[in-house]
Amino acid sequence: MVRSTFSLAALLLGACAGGASTADTSAANGPAPAAGAAAAATTAAPTDGRALVRQMHGRYAGKWYRTLTFTQKTTFTGPEGQTREETWYEAGSIPGKLRIDVAPLDSMNAFMFVGDSAFVFRGGKRVNARADRNELMTLGFDVYGQSPDTTEAQLTGLGFDLGTISEGTWQGKPVWIVGAAAGDTTANQFWIEKDRLLFVRLLKKEQNPQGAVRLDVTFDRYEPLGQGWIAPLVLINVNGRPYMREEYSDMRADTPLDASLYDTRSYQKPGWVGAAN
Numbered sequence: 001m002v003r004s005t006f007s008l009a010a011l012l013l014g015a016c017a018g019g020a021s022t023a024d025t026s027a028a029n030g031p032a033p034a035a036g037a038a039a040a041a042t043t044a045a046p047t048d049g050r051a052l053v054r055q056m057h058g059r060y061a062g063k064w065y066r067t068l069t070f071t072q073k074t075t076f077t078g079p080e081g082q083t084r085e086e087t088w089y090e091a092g093s094i095p096g097k098l099r100i101d102v103a104p105l106d107s108m109n110a111f112m113f114v115g116d117s118a119f120v121f122r123g124g125k126r127v128n129a130r131a132d133r134n135e136l137m138t139l140g141f142d143v144y145g146q147s148p149d150t151t152e153a154q155l156t157g158l159g160f161d162l163g164t165i166s167e168g169t170w171q172g173k174p175v176w177i178v179g180a181a182a183g184d185t186t187a188n189q190f191w192i193e194k195d196r197l198l199f200v201r202l203l204k205k206e207q208n209p210q211g212a213v214r215l216d217v218t219f220d221r222y223e224p225l226g227q228g229w230i231a232p233l234v235l236i237n238v239n240g241r242p243y244m245r246e247e248y249s250d251m252r253a254d255t256p257l258d259a260s261l262y263d264t265r266s267y268q269k270p271g272w273v274g275a276a277n
Helices: 005-011 037-041 051-059 135-139 148-157
Strands: 066-077 083-093 097-102 109-114 117-122 125-131 164-172 173-178 188-193 198-208 211-220 223-226 228-230 233-238 243-255
Touching: 051 148, 051 173, 135 148, 135 198, 164 188, 228 243
Parallel strands: none
Antiparallel strands: 066 083, 066 243, 083 097, 097 109, 109 117, 117 125, 164 173, 173 188, 188 198, 198 211, 211 233, 223 228, 233 243
């Protein structure tokens, strides 16, 4: 599968939003999830990545939200430090579907990930379709809403060694590291916070037309959303340099979404934008 570094960066459905953004944790979305300390204390240490995937799924099975919408401030940083901002409207359906509409909406520019494929629309016309599974959806969201067997197969296919697991620390909290031995930052790997069993970091080598690049993606500042969580800040570094920053606002769980929103053949207007307000 040929995968563009920047298609992965563009996808990011996981986390955002600095100080002013707050998650919708109203009664309609159910109570906020409890901190994971008590559950973690009674959970045996996973022997490998497969066991960890099963623990992640089991912790939130039947509780995690099934749809998610938010507005995203997207900031790109160029090689000379110049920045460019865009507004994106994102709608996810778990598992396996994410649509991103780029402002202004009347441009009818959008892209989406459905299953193992990505689709691009410009001016309301589909201009590209390719094989491209988004591991950030798998690790940050789908793992809680699909069978562990499915998640394991997807992660193995994406180049992660689920047979290797080690321990580390990230932002002062203990983490499980799948795919790499302790101290190895070169192997493809993902990091999971031990307490709440949430994805916090990905290190991965990708291939694009210019050659091999190294991705470092973090999901930061997790806060409750519905009966799950969302990390209101996503940072993407490419070859050690800032490339993309995502900040979410107006985050809502279990928003009703029309199935036609994920029509991969023809452009459909994102009716949820504005309707949720």
